[in-house]
Amino acid sequence: MSGVLQDEKDAVGTRPQIKRSSLRLYDLIPTGTLGLRTRRTRAVLSALGIAIGIASMVAVLGVTRSSESHLLGQLDRLGTNLLTVVNGDDLGGTEVELPATAAPMLRRISGVLAVAPTAQISTARVYRNDQIPTGQTGGLAVRTTDASLLATLQGSLKLGRFLTAADAPVTVLGHDVAKQLGIVRLDAGTRVWLGGHWFTVAGVLDPFTLAPEIDRSALISFAAAKELLDYDGAPSRIYVRTDPDQVTQVADLLAGTANPANSFQVKASRPSDALTAQIAVKQSAGALFLGLGAIALLVGAIGIANVMVISVLERRAEIGLRRTLGATRMHIAAQFLTESLVLSALGGLGGVLIGSGVTVVLAMAQDWGIAIPPAAIGGGFGVAIVSGVFAGLYPAMRAAALSPTDALRTTGG
Amino acid sequence: MTVLELRDVRKIYPGEPPVESVRGVSLAVEAGEMIAIRGASGSGKSTLLHLMAGLDRPTSGSVRLDGQHVELLTDLQLAGLRAWRVGVVFQQFFLLEALTAVENVASGLLYRGIPARQRRAAAVEALERVGLAHRMHHRATKLSGGERQRVAIARAVVGRPAIVFADEPTGNLDSAKGGEILSIMRELNEEGTTLVVVTHEERVAAACQRCIELRDGVVVS
Numbered sequence: 001m002s003g004v005l006q007d008e009k010d011a012v013g014t015r016p017q018i019k020r021s022s023l024r025l026y027d028l029i030p031t032g033t034l035g036l037r038t039r040r041t042r043a044v045l046s047a048l049g050i051a052i053g054i055a056s057m058v059a060v061l062g063v064t065r066s067s068e069s070h071l072l073g074q075l076d077r078l079g080t081n082l083l084t085v086v087n088g089d090d091l092g093g094t095e096v097e098l099p100a101t102a103a104p105m106l107r108r109i110s111g112v113l114a115v116a117p118t119a120q121i122s123t124a125r126v127y128r129n130d131q132i133p134t135g136q137t138g139g140l141a142v143r144t145t146d147a148s149l150l151a152t153l154q155g156s157l158k159l160g161r162f163l164t165a166a167d168a169p170v171t172v173l174g175h176d177v178a179k180q181l182g183i184v185r186l187d188a189g190t191r192v193w194l195g196g197h198w199f200t201v202a203g204v205l206d207p208f209t210l211a212p213e214i215d216r217s218a219l220i221s222f223a224a225a226k227e228l229l230d231y232d233g234a235p236s237r238i239y240v241r242t243d244p245d246q247v248t249q250v251a252d253l254l255a256g257t258a259n260p261a262n263s264f265q266v267k268a269s270r271p272s273d274a275l276t277a278q279i280a281v282k283q284s285a286g287a288l289f290l291g292l293g294a295i296a297l298l299v300g301a302i303g304i305a306n307v308m309v310i311s312v313l314e315r316r317a318e319i320g321l322r323r324t325l326g327a328t329r330m331h332i333a334a335q336f337l338t339e340s341l342v343l344s345a346l347g348g349l350g351g352v353l354i355g356s357g358v359t360v361v362l363a364m365a366q367d368w369g370i371a372i373p374p375a376a377i378g379g380g381f382g383v384a385i386v387s388g389v390f391a392g393l394y395p396a397m398r399a400a401a402l403s404p405t406d407a408l409r410t411t412g413g
Numbered sequence: 414m415t416v417l418e419l420r421d422v423r424k425i426y427p428g429e430p431p432v433e434s435v436r437g438v439s440l441a442v443e444a445g446e447m448i449a450i451r452g453a454s455g456s457g458k459s460t461l462l463h464l465m466a467g468l469d470r471p472t473s474g475s476v477r478l479d480g481q482h483v484e485l486l487t488d489l490q491l492a493g494l495r496a497w498r499v500g501v502v503f504q505q506f507f508l509l510e511a512l513t514a515v516e517n518v519a520s521g522l523l524y525r526g527i528p529a530r531q532r533r534a535a536a537v538e539a540l541e542r543v544g545l546a547h548r549m550h551h552r553a554t555k556l557s558g559g560e561r562q563r564v565a566i567a568r569a570v571v572g573r574p575a576i577v578f579a580d581e582p583t584g585n586l587d588s589a590k591g592g593e594i595l596s597i598m599r600e601l602n603e604e605g606t607t608l609v610v611v612t613h614e615e616r617v618a619a620a621c622q623r624c625i626e627l628r629d630g631v632v633v634s
């Protein structure tokens with residue numbers, strides 16, 4: 001093709017062929033970074049704009065993902081197949097009784113793996129000893145239950161042992177109760193003053209993320225509750241562990257089965273929904289901050305474009321010289337585009353490093369696992385490069401559009 | 414052999430009113446010549462130099478540079494011609510401040526697309542020709558005015574172009590330094606470099622074999 005054109009030209013006149021001007025790819029980087037090396041402070045400051053934008057985006061994605069994977073890990077451990085049944089709270093926040101038959105009825109639903117009835121005993125309070133004036137319970141409750149609770153909640157004991165069927169006046173303390181009463185060690189004589197009786201502390205529970213009301217309860221057996229505290233045998237809160245594949249089917253049946261006469265009062269809930277909701281909240285907050293990061297990036301890119309336009313104005317003589325030395329318009333454009341690309345790549349690299357660093361520090365402070373999505377790192381760097389292209393395009397085109405004589409004349413002469 | 418030939422070349426800058434800086438100049442430069450184009454400030458010397466060096470195209474008339482009709486060439490061909498066949502020295506030197514002397518000279522070959530090692534070797538040789546080999550690794554900012562202009566001359570001749578143009582090469586220098594530059598240019602010419610020097614100084618014109626007088630864009634002698 002070009003051979004034909006050259007033949008035609010040679011036929012018209014017998015002029016010698018003109019050698020092409022060309023710039024080696026290898027020379028483009030040193031040529032394109034010359035301006036940056038001359039004006040280092042300016043280069044660093046304008047790269048910083050991009051770095052801040054990218055850093056905030058990477059940090060937001062990293063922190064969101066780390067906390068999310070922490071929550072997901074928690075969910076995974078706790079399971080999403082725990083349901084609770086309550087008969088609503090009265091005005092004072094005390095749980096209302098369910099029919100005494102509720103627990104056995106619930107056990108019959110297919111897909112139910114375990115059921116643990118509990119009842120809050122609103123007349124009883126727990127104190128460290130009998131000297132403390134009544135009323136100062138600090139939000140602690142007394143709750144009666146049986147051995148099925150620990151299995152249903154898949155909980156574990158921090159100290160001692162759980163309730164057994166034969167137990168009379170012993171209690172197992174929820175995590176917060178033990179903490180509030182200052183019980184850090186157990187021995188045979190460790191007692192609490194509960195409902196006007198001394199109860200030996202048999203054990204202390206680990207915290208339950210999905211059942212925080214247990215953390216704030218002192219647990220006693222049904223037998224002890226009936227004998228000492230006039231408990232009538234009706235449950236007020238029932239925990240149900242289901243087959244993981246049948247959670248929703250079981251949940252739909254819970255209210256009607258637990259209290260057929262008054263099913264509309266019964267609230268069946270899935271405590272893990274709170275964790276799921278937290279993830280959703282974190283994700284939407286993450287999206288908001290991501291947007292802010294994008295704005296920071298845009299400002300950074302505008303900063304680079306601005307610096308580049310100034311640089312083109314200041315370097316008209318250099319542009320004129322390079323055209324004199326044989327540079328084409330494309331070579332000039334490539335030089336300035338390289339400059340803004342290098343600026344944004346440095347900014348992007350710095351941003352990814354800073355953003356990852358922030359994520360690592362925050363994740364370690366919160367005791368989460370560190371999970372920085374690779375897409376955030378690759379994407380952050382990619383976005384920096386793209387913004388560098390956009391920031392550099394206009395200044396590069398302006399530089400290329402300059403005619404050699406105009407460029408040379410600007411400094412006088 | 415004729416390296417440069419101008420026929421009735423005019424340059425009109427559009428505007429209100431249009432400025433006609435060069436009004437029908439015809440001249441020819443033979444290979445190996447050293448000629449001066451002399452004129453007062455504003456007489457159109459720089460404009461003429463830009464036209465002769467292929468940095469601009471004439472409004473009318475023809476410029477034949479190294480056998481090529483400048484007015485018929487595309488931008489790309491013109492760039493190629495400048496990269497391979499033309500050298501230019503400016504009054505303000507126009508060195509790249511961040512680079513050393515030898516790097517500045519090597520930049521004269523940058524747009525030929527030849528390897529850096531070759532460019533550097535040629536640059537060292539060119540610096541020797543202008544007597545500046547000992548200042549090779551000095552930054553441009555560390556050089557005196559006379560040294561800077563010698564670096565600029567080395568950059569213009571490093572690629573052994575068909576013709577070298579100089580626009581007031583001694584204009585920014587005192588007379589002693591100007592004299593040095595002048596004798597370097599004469600030496601280069603004696604070694605075979607074709608030189609066109611634009612100046613308003615009588616002394617520079619006297620050093621050339623031939624002098625063309627320019628007044629208000631017209632050749633008067």
Ligand SMILES: Nc1ncnc2c1ncn2[C@@H]1O[C@H](COP(=O)(O)OP(=O)(O)O)[C@@H](O)[C@H]1O
Nearest residue numbers: 413426432434453454455456457458459460461
């Ligand atoms: N780009 C331009 N636009 C308009 N007028 C110009 C331009 N360049 C030069 N001139 C005019 O052309 C005339 C010749 O200028 P120049 O070639 O620089 O002369 P010299 O180099 O001899 O001093 C001057 O009057 C100058 O103002």
Ligand SMILES: [Mg+2]
Nearest residue numbers: 413458459460
């Ligand atoms: Mg001039």
